[in-house]
Amino acid sequence: MDTGLDTAAPEDLSHAGSVVDKAIEYMMQQNIAPISAASALLGGALGLMSQTMSDQQVANVLRQALHTVESGHLHMLPPLPK
Numbered sequence: 001m002d003t004g005l006d007t008a009a010p011e012d013l014s015h016a017g018s019v020v021d022k023a024i025e026y027m028m029q030q031n032i033a034p035i036s037a038a039s040a041l042l043g044g045a046l047g048l049m050s051q052t053m054s055d056q057q058v059a060n061v062l063r064q065a066l067h068t069v070e071s072g073h074l075h076m077l078p079p080l081p082k
Helices: 013-029 034-052 055-070
Strands: none
16 A cells, blocks of 8 residues: 555664653553553654644555554554563
8 A cells, every 4th residue: 555655664763663662661561541552642643743744644644554454464563561
């Protein structure tokens, strides 16, 4: 599926992912409900995208995310930190 985004991952994507993983780990340790943590992260991501991307680009990212859910790829992710 074409997202309208560059196919090459940015150099700092791995670092950004590690920071998000640590934030999730921290929230789980603070007994924040997974739905609350996920909603906060999604809201923050949408806010950042809306300030740095066109509406069409945001929609393309969301379509790709939906495709990932519908194709079952989310079940291949590692478990949440305890």
